[in-house]
Amino acid sequence: MTAEHSHLPVEGEVRIGVYVCHCGSNIAGVVDVPEVTRWAAENLRDQGVVVARDYKFMCSSPGQELVTDDIKNLGLNRIVVAACSPHLHENTFRTATARGGLNPYLCELVSIREQDSWVTTDKAAATAKAKAILAGGVERVRRNEPLVPVTVDINPATLVVGGGIAGISATLELADAGFKVYLVEKEPSIGGHMAQFDKTFPTLDCAACILTPKMVTAGTHPNVELLTWSEVEKVEGFVGNFTVTVRKKARYVDEDACNGCGVCQEKCPKKVLDEVFEAGLGYRKAIYTPFDQAVPRTPVLDRPNCTYFERGTCKACEIFCESDAIDFTQEDKILTLQVGNIILATGYDLFDARRMQQYGYGRLPNVFTSLEFERLSNSAGPTNGHIVLRDGVTEPKSVAIVHCVGSRDKNYNSYCSAICCMQSLKFAHLVREHTEATIYEFYIDMRTAGKGYDEFYQRILEEGGIFVRGKPAEITDVARTPEEEGKLILQVEDTLVGQQRRFPVDMVILSSGLEPRADAKELAVRFGISCSFDGWAIEKHPKLDPVATMTEGVFVAGCVSGPKDIPASVAQGAAAAARVLGRIQQKQMNLEPIKATVHAEHCSGCRICNTMCPYNAISFDDVKGVSSINAAMCQGCGTCVAACPAGAISGSGFSDEQVLAQIEGLLRIGASGAPLERTAYPVTRHEAIEEAVRA
């Protein structure tokens, strides 16, 4: 809100201005807008409607000016706009109202587009519904109060959760701008999934080569406090003033003493299957850094797999460490951080291909997932970059790459995972680079929309390979012919040819889809954001506000909100950082004045409200015997307002009076547009005659 506005309470007569938008033909094509306007002017006069206008595009400058001018010229003290969704333009019209000199919260926007014209084909019914919606808004706005936003300070420190490419991108933007960032990562090193990749499409840049410089910068930046092997346990507070509890898990290595020489790793006798970084294809030690370029270089001791912790013997790491950095007594540390904003960049998990039993992953040894293949292809991987079968030795002579595994599939995930087509083409190139194998690609569509992507596709096509448009029904090792013996056979309908075909190959790579992290829903609850039924974080607006969430102060970047490629993740990381920087620069922020208040004179101290608030905004004063609400912590959900048996809690912005009035307004007219037919309560004959006389 930049305009000046009046904070004086509105007294006396209510004078309402009604504005009905055509929205071009979006509304007017179905709803008879002039009729609704005329109806309002005539029938809502008893509610205080002084003027009713319709206009082509209310959100335009001239549209807004109608509101502003009418407030000044006609002495309006309430505004109702019937147009699109409040999620789009509530602020627009509130600002226009403020420019007119009226408190912005005396303006209501009711939707007759998303809620009416766009969802109804019956014009008469839509017009009737629009009248009802408008009447509801008018009766509600009469009870609106001139609210004043609560102002909070913004702590300039930021928490970034997740040290993948999106999180690193956000961190560097903020840190370079001169502000403190806490980067929390649950693995021992930052880097995320990108660190596991071999090459990135479409440039075929080596993933580690472009990633590690950023990792190093993030790890050494004076404004960045890197907290790896750490997890956020609790988030309290509100935008500008979050208190975050982080558990820094014990590494059993003193970070200050350790110089990253790696001797402990070398000497450790215990080999552990590396299911995280090496995707289960390779081994690490019990004390380890996940990969050579790990940031920080400090290793982590995997306690459940450590001989010393198991049996009390070994201690090889301690013996050989020259810096005295091993500390078996180290404990988890609980840190409390104060930050102003939070950026969530926790990334994705891969679809578990074992769920598609017909593809045999986990049962047939030479079926690999995409991440497994990245590790095979990576020269720093478990096979030193040799693409070999599960036996670790044999080079495949034929490789099949299957798109859309667990994606675009009603049985698993309906969505497209965005990156698998490009990834599969990349795999084709890498297989060709490392082997002599014949390459098959099984796809539904080729989704290569990004910059340089389709050119990459053309290039791969020219490199050769057999492209089959069909999703394999089955991958099996049951041979039907001698040629199929010892092979993996893909049974597929080649839709371009219109035939069932069988392709015997040595190796299959499944481009598994991207899924939300397994703990995505818990994470959402912990940070107070919403996520979809699938588990993707929900952004404030998928088109116009993709990095903000509905929770002020919590932003999202990267795959946490849905599958996307690296350029998009980087862009979102930077975008989230830009949003946070904007907040930090402003130093203060206005909070929506939707708050609950306990009226102490009516509160009996029954304490029923005390357990209603998940933000702990409600407290009980033992001495006074009444409950009270901290306005800054109150998030405005209204649950306590509804729960109070004494009606002693009021909720501004959504008061009982406002909602009850809206119900009355909505039920003014019936489905046909005529006043809702009501029957009278039955009375005796005598009384009925009395009433007839009086009528």
Place this chain on the structure above:
Amino acid sequence: MSAQAPVAPALAQGAASAATFEPVIIGFTCNWCSYRAADLAGTARTKYPPNVRLIRLMCSGRLDPTFVLKAYAEGADAVLVTGCHPGECHYIEQNYKALRRFQLLQRTIEALGIEPARLQLVWASAAEGVRLASEIARVTEEVRALGPLNWPAGNIVDIDSVNLDAAWEATGGDAGGPPAMPDGVDPEHEAEVAQ
């Protein structure tokens, strides 16, 4: 997982017959999930019956049983309560309070003779526009089958200085005698005296 909901049934084209009852249903939505789902249904141009009139609350936890009873008292044929799926509430856990209030309220309205199907609860996340639309369509048809609720409107008659007895006489009053006796009642009956 995320099996996509079927598209909401298409509205019957052309004017409804005069005999078709069109219910009027008040729906409560929450700002973060179900209202957004309704917006999404709109943006996707999903068509559903126009019988539900939505009220936006910040959270389903704001739902006061007073609102539901008020809706019936003002002439609504049914009330639809919506919110985020349990476990996904934007305000963490408030939809559980809404769920409990809904269950107790449903028992109470049943005790007052209102069919439980006139109070329905639908959870919908912000992404489930099509599903919400089809649920609205389903509820509309269920309520249509139940018929109108037609809860009477209250009436206070304003007092003026009419002479009541004169008014009674003026409108016919006792002319024509008293109304007919209810069945089986014989005012001339003589009570049998117990021996």
Place this chain on the structure above:
Amino acid sequence: MSPTARSNGAAKAAAKSRAKPKLAIFGAASCGGCDVAIVNIHEHILEVAAAFDIVLWPTIMDGKYADIEAMADGEITVTLVNGSMRTDETVHLARLLRRKSKFMVAFGSCASEGCIPGLANLSSRKEIIDTAFSTVSTDNPDGIRPIWEYQAPEGVLHLPEFEPMLRTLDQVVDVDYTIPGCPPESKQIWAALQAVVAALNGTGPLPPKGSILGAGESTVCDECARKRDVKKIDRFVRIQQVAQFDPEICLLEQGLPCNGPATRDGCGALCPAVGAPCIGCYGAAEGVVDYGARLISAYASIVEATKPEEIDRVLDGIVDPAGQFYRFSLAGSLLRSSRAAWNSDGEK
């Protein structure tokens, strides 16, 4: 005393009382308890008689409707109406008294919210009359039912007809003030009457129209001495199901549905003090639109269960929701009745 002497005395008394404000106390469909509560102010009743000219109080003294009808509009300064609008006679008299009174007060729970007789609105008139006139133990072989109009040789005889639904006073006339309670506590009655006298004298403020008199600003918990903690209910019990309730701790926390949190204070929390749960006779708190809705919301909010089946199990403990939440307030609630009360076919 001879009739002449009596009428002379009456004339003298009338002359004396012409200057005093007129007071009418009328029991509509009433149990008489409110009248008992009024006289229970003991010797203060003499002060009431001294301050007012009581023109109508059928329980206590003689008075004729014709005298009321003969008055000018607004001649009665204050009318206290207790009892509910159950017959058309009570409705008629409420309207008559409204015309003739300056201030009309809904006295007691029946007048203000319907009280226990309001639970009749859970049935239709036919069901009520059938039950009263032909139960198993009723000797009514010819199925006699009350009739409201009878053609007698002298003309049509009108009897007060049982209204199809019980109504509160403010559903029938415009009410100025309300004194809640079943009955209102005598101390509170006296306090309210004193306030009225002071207002009429000009020595005290006239409360704004619509005020609740003789009660507090909060709810019964405010006056209840029991210790209160946060509420987490995992079961609701009936009073006969538990041998002994803890005398110090909040009854609701012990699973006993106590309506205290939603009920206006002023009674002194007498019931919880002796181990009985508040049943809500003092009506709703300030500004509350529907009393039952507040209880439904509050009770449901504090149930410790998240799955529908678990919630059902806890709520099964409230065996009669209509009775529990609307024991006194049904007629004055948003819905006023069950559907049966106005939706029965062929009832008479």
